[in-house]
Amino acid sequence: VSRLVLVLGDQLSEGLSALRAADKDRDIVVIAEVMEETTYVTHHPKKIALVLAAMRQFAKRLTQAGWDVRYSQLDDTQNAGSIVGELLRRSEETGASDVLVTEPGEWRLINKLKHAPIKVYILPDERFIASHQMFETWAEGRKQLRMEYFYREMRRKTGLLMEGDKPAGEKWNFDHDNRKPAPDDVAFDGPLRFEPDETVQEVLSLVAARFGEHFGTLTPFWFATTREQSLEALDHFISKALAKFGDYQDAMLSQNRFLYHAIISAYINIGLLDPLEVCERVAEAYDNGDVPINAAEGFIRQIIGWREYMRGIYFLEGPEYTGRNALGHKRDLPALFWGAKTDMRCLSKAVEQTQQEAYAHHIQRLMITGNFALLAGIDPARVHEWYLAVYMDAFEWVEAPNTVGMSQFADGGIIASKPYVSSGAYINRMSDYCKGCAYKVSQKTGEGACPFNLLYWHFLDRHRDRFKDNARMGNMYRTWDRMDGDKRETVLSEAQGFLDRLEAGETV
Ligand code: FAD
Ligand code: SF4
Secondary structure, three states: OOOEEEOOOOOOOOOOHHHHOOOOOOOEEEEEOOHHHHHOOOOOHHHHHHHHHHHHHHHHHHHHOOOEEEEEOOOOOOOOOOHHHHHHHHHHHHOOOEEEEEOOOOHHHHHHHHOOOOEEEEEOOOOOOOOHHHHHHHHOOOOOOOHHHHHHHHHHHHOOOEEOOEEHHHOOOOHHHOOOOOOOOOOOOOOOOOOOOHHHHHHHHHHHHHHOOOOOOOOOOOOOOOHHHHHHHHHHHHHHOHHHHOOOOOOEOOOOOOOOOOOOHHHHHOOOOOHHHHHHHHHHHHHOOOOOHHHHHHHHHHHHHHHHHHHHHHHHHOHHHHHOOOOOOOEOOOHHHHOOOOOOHHHHHHHHHHHHHOOOOHHHHHHHHHHHHHHOOEOHHHHHHHHHHHOOOOOHHHHHHHHHHHHOOOOOOOOOOOOOOOOHHHHHHHEOOOOOOOOEOOOOOOOOEOHHHHHHHHHHHHOHHHHOOOHHHHHHHHHHHHOOHHHHHHHHHHHHHHHHHHHOOOOO
């Protein structure tokens, strides 16, 4: 008898384990657009459009390759509205009794499939370089799960940027070279943009009609939706931007949203690009002498290091991870995250770009929106829902550890050895946001003082017991303690005043 092969919206790879395990002559591929998956958080319309368009393109490709594909469009009248519902419907329609699926990247869906009233075989997702077993073995018995050590193991395993058993350039990590402030001008005009074809146009109409009220603008829509386009986008980045990627990785500019970033995370995450193939191309550019080591190493570390490590943590820590709240933060997410007016220019620029592009780069996510949420004591579960909704590349296995762990310190320090917090000085050094802001970054207290300057000390003060003995934070506490007592009181009461205004829904 035939089986159903379920392919999810972020599993659009021909080499997928479930497809490899299936028999093209007998088994039936099920791909389903369902309301349940498009609405469990209010995803950005661009993100929904990307996933649905790429699913339709992929289904066509599988059909051409000879598969029997049963594709359910969102507005099909028969559509059951959920993944499990669609499996049951297709099983009845075809007589197929078992389901093959590659492991979803989300506990929610894994549990639904495990408890479905049809037999589901979940196969390992082999598009990652580290298997669950490899990560567990690495983590076992370690007191701290620092990314850097995992990363070195991954370099050895893949052989990327290795000269024998030594790292290329004689150092494992060139991060020190990768913190240059924003350049005056950027010699890269951003990611490759694609004209929507007929398939994409249809999806755009559907998304506009069904999800038009979600936060985020749908058009212009220029993302790649096929593997060929994604490969073109990757080549474009490697030949035009990679050389400078390292230098300006942490910089932020209000007039340039993409700087030298790759804008390929979503393509990798939905399966259009393979992470190892991406890294091999980058290593090749280094071997050919086209890009410096700090660029190639910095980039490869993000993928075989951070990306794989985040997934390892997500699966190691289990389904409760997204609910962690080690610092006991309770505040609701302020309306400014959904585009309400704020005088804080850095936040307003980061949110505006998120709304228009469904994209912000790592330092904007970590040191602008993330930093603010952490300093202001916002409930990490609300922060997590926001990040999961608004970014085109947001899938829980990678978004949750980045948000809950790295950015909000809500896991109590599994991922980050200290909280990523800063005052306005860091933002000013790395960006041009402060010029033209209603607040003054150099001002520490009083009318017009930058809120980051106030909140930073408020955060350190209220979490003193937890962080005072952290070796990496001693300097901060010493600076605070050296401050004159009256000054400290002023800072704390002005910070509290700011938080009260935020809580009351006033424009801050
Ligand atoms: P580049 O800066 O050009 O980096 C190259 C590639 O490295 C990326 O495409 C991505 O695949 C990988 N990468 C870089 N940093 C990370 C990281 N920390 N974790 C995993 N992979 C990384 N990334 C996601 O893919 N999905 C998310 O939902 C997501 N949520 C985040 C939430 C927060 C609070 C933070 C601080 C970071 C988050 N990241 C997430 C990581 C990172 O911000 C994005 O991967 C990156 O901005 C994507 O843009 P890019 O392709 O231009 O990346
Ligand atoms: Fe942001 Fe403060 Fe700079 Fe304004 S002054 S842009 S609030 S860091």
